[in-house]
Amino acid sequence: MNNYLRIAIPTPLRRYFDYLVPANFQAKHPPAGVRIKVPFGRQTLIGILLDVVHETNVPVQKLKHAIEILDEKPVFDTELLQLLRWCSMYYHYPIGEVMQNALPVKLRQGASTHIKGIRRWQLTPEGQQLDLLSLKRAAKQVALMGDLKQSTSGLLDSQLSEHHVGWRPVMKRLQEKGLVESFEENALPIAQTITSAHKLNHDQRHAINRVIEQKDDGFHAYVLEGVTGSGKTEVYLQVIADVLKQGKQALVLVPEIGLTPQLMDRFLQRLDGRIAIMHSGLNDEERLQAWLHTQAGSADVIIGTRSAVFSPLLRPGIIIIDEEHDLSFKQQDGFRYSARDLAVKRARDLNIPIILGSATPSLETLYNALQGRYETLLLPERAGNAKPPTISLLDVRSQKMEHGVSAQLLHKMKEHLENDSQVLLFLNRRGYAPVLMCHECGWHALCPRCDAHMTLHQSNSQLRCHHCGTEQYKPSACPKCKCDDLLQMGFGTERIEHALNELFPQYQVIRIDRDSTRRKGSMEKLLNEINNGKRQILIGTQMLAKGHHFPNVTLVGMLNADHGLYSSDFRASERMGQLILQVAGRAGREEKEGEVLIQTHHADHPLFKPLLKHDYPGFAKALIEERQQTELPPFTHLALLRAEAVDQQSPMVFLEQARLLLEQNKQNDVLLIGPFPALMERRAGRYRAQLLVQANNRKQLQTLFASSIPQIEIDKTAKKVRWSIDIDPMDLM
Ligand code: ADP
Ligand code: ZN
Ligand code: ZN
Secondary structure, three states, X not given: OOOEEEEEOOOXXXXXXXXXXXXXXXXXXXXXXXXXXXXXXXXXXXXXXXXXXXXXXOOHHHOOEOOEEOOOOOOOOHHHHHHHHHHHHHOOOOHHHHHHHOOOHHHHOOOOOOOOOEEEEEEOHHHHHOOHHHHOOOHHHHHHHHHHHHOOOOEEHHHHHHHOOOHXXXXXXXXXXXXXXXXXXXXXXXXXXXXXXXXXXXXXXXXXXXXXXXXXXXXXXXXXXXXXXXXXXXXXXHHHHHXXXXXXXXXXXXXXXXXXXXXXXXXXXXXXXXXXXXXXXOOHHHHHHHHHHHXXXXXXXXXXXXXXXXXXXXXXXXXXXXXXXXXXXXXXXXOOOEHHHHHHHHHHHHOOEEEEEEOOOOHHHHHHHHOOXXXXXXXXXXXXOOOOOEEXXXXXXXXXXXXXXXXXXXXXHHHHHHOOOEEEEEXXXXXXXXXXXXXXXXXXXXXXOOOOEOEEEOOOOEEEOOOOOOXXXXXXXXXXXXXXXXXXXXXXXXXXXXXXXXXXOOOOEEEEOOOOOOOOOHHHHHHHXXXXXXXXXXXXXXXXXXXXXOOOEEEEEEOOOHHHHHOOOOOHHHHHHHHHHHHHOOOXXXXXXXXXXXXXXXXXXOOHHHHHOOOHHHHHHHHHXXXXXXXXXXXXXXXXXXXXXXXXHHHHHHHHHHHHHHHHHOOOOOEEEEEEEEEEEEEOOEEEEEEEEEXXXXXXXXXXXXXXHHHHHHOHHHHHOEEEEEEOOOOOO
C-alpha cells in the first residue's frame, strides 16, 4: 500500500498538496500535525501534514518527495488541526495560510521546538569540597568558584554576565572538571507571594459560584455583563484559581497590547501558577517560548491578544475573553477570523466553559444570551465603595469653544483639578488637525494615494495619511497659489494637548495615542506617570478608554460623540454607546465620585437617553429591535467580497462577474447587494469595490461560497484584482 503525505502549504491556493515520503525515509509514517519541508515550484516551503492517505488524484509520476520531516511530535494536536481545518472552510481562506497564521513565526521558519529555560549554575559536591587554593593559577576559575560558593541558590547566566566578563569558557572548564553543574528552570514568571482576594460582593460570589458549580458539565458559555469597575477581573481570578487547582490551564484573551502589563501584574499577584503572555509586542523568540510552554503544559495561564486563540493548550480548563465587544478580536486583513467567535467554538469542541466579559457586550453576544445559548451573569454595581459616575450631555450648539473645549467643560476641569483629582479628555482623532486648507484658494492637503485628507502632525511638521501612512513635509505656502495663509482645521489630540498646556500651565498634560506610544514600553511608562500622579490632565484616543484603572480620575470629558449618530455604518451607534460607557468607566473608580461630560451638537438624540442612566441593556435592546426590523446581523448573516486594483474598472468588473456566478448558485432568499465602490474608493493607490452577500443563516452563506469560489477564483477577471472574502465582516467600509 502506498502512503502519500497530504500537506497544507502556505500558498494562496485554496487546496492541499500530496507528496511522497522523503526519499531516505525509514520510520513508520509521521503523525498529522508535524511540519514538513517540501519542494514547491522553485521554492522550499514548510507545510503541515494533514493526513497520510493511500490514494491521490495526482498522477504518481508527477508526485515529488518531501524533503524532510521536521518534528517528531506534532506542532498542532488533533483538536487544533481540526479547528484550523474548520477555519479554512468557514472563512474560505487557504488551509496552508490558516495554519501558517496559527504558528509562531519561528516555527514557520523551521526553528526547533526546544524550550529554553533559565540556566542556574551551582557547585557540585566535589566543587564544594575543593580547596580553592588548588586552582590558584587560574584566577578566573577561582573568582567564579568563589562567587558560586557564596550564593545560596546558585547563579543565573544573567547574574554571571554582570560580574564576570567572558565567563562561559571558564565555566565550561570547571564543568569538565566536575566542579560545577547547571539546571534549566521554567523561564516563565511565577508569583513570589500571593496577595489575598477581595471579599466578594453578592453578585461576584454568584457569578463565580455558577461557573465553578457547573464546571464538570463541560461546555457552557457565560456572558459576564458587569458595569465598568464592577470587579469582573476579580471574578476571572477566582474562577481561574479554581481551574488551576484542578491542574488545568486557563486561556485569557484581551483586546489590546496596552492592557497586558496591567493585567499580567494583577494575575501574577494573585495566581499560584506560571503565566505566559502572547501578543504582538513580543519578539519572535519570546513568542515562540510562550507558545512552547503552553504546549508543554509548563504555562498554567496564557494571557494573549487575538491570535492567542490558537494557543496549543495541553490541559484546557477554561477560556475567558475580556472586553468581548472589542473590535480588535476581529482580524481585519488576510485571514479575517473572529477570535471571539472561534474561542466559543473552541470551548465547545474542548467541552470546557467560556466567559465573555464586558461592560458593554456586543449585540451578537446579547442576542445569543437572549436565545438562551449563553447564560448571563450580571454585575450591576461597582465593586467596593465606588459609585457610578454621573453622565451628562453638554449641548455645545452655538457655545463658545476654546480649541474644541467648551467653556462649561473648562470650568469643570478647573474644579476637579483644584480638588487634586485627575481629568481625562477623550477625542478619537490623533494628530494636530485633520485638514490643512488654503485660506486664499481653498486648496486642501489630500493624500496622493487615497481619497482622504492628510492629517497635520505639528510635532514634526508633517502631513500624514492615516490610511496608507504616506508622509510629507508640511508646506510653508499653498502649493497651488503660493499664498502662505494655511488654515489648520479641526482638532486632533496633539492640538488639544497644546491648548491644554496653555490653558492650564500649572498642571502637567499627558497624551496617549498611537503616536505617543509607538515605542516598546512607552505605554507602560505613560500609564505609570498617570498613576503616580505626575500628570493631572490626560488626553487620548480610545486607547485610553480600554480597561485601564486610573484611581484618581474623577472627570471624563468626551470632546465629540456625534460621529456615531449619523454614520453610514450600521454598527456605528452600537460602537458609540459602547465607547461612551467605556470612557465613562474611567471616572470615579475608587472613593472619589466621578463625573462624565459629553460634548454634542445633538443633545436631544434618543440614543443618548439610556446611556445617561447607565442603562446599557436598555440601549442595546432598542438597537437589537432596530436590527431585527432592518434585517441586519445578528438576525441575518453577512459576507463581503472585496476587490482592489490599480485601475478603477477591474474591481467592479470582477465583482459583477462574481455576482453573476453567485446568482446562479444562490438560494432565493440570499441577497446580493452591489457591487459598489468602497466609501473611500482609493486607498494606498488602489481602487476598491465590494459586493455584500446577506443570508438568513450561516449555512446558506457557506454552501453558496463553497460552490461559487472555485468558479470565482478561476474566472479571468480575477487575474486583474486582489480579492478577498470577509465572513461576518465588522467593518463594511
Ligand atoms: P472591571 O474589570 O469590572 O472594570 P476591576 O476588576 O478592575 O473591574 O475592579 C475594579 C476595582 O475594584 C479594582 O480596584 C478591584 O481591585 C476592586 N474590587 C474588585 N472586587 C472588589 C470587592 N469585592 N471589594 C472591593 N474592591 C473590589
Ligand atoms: Zn492656495
Ligand atoms: Zn493615503
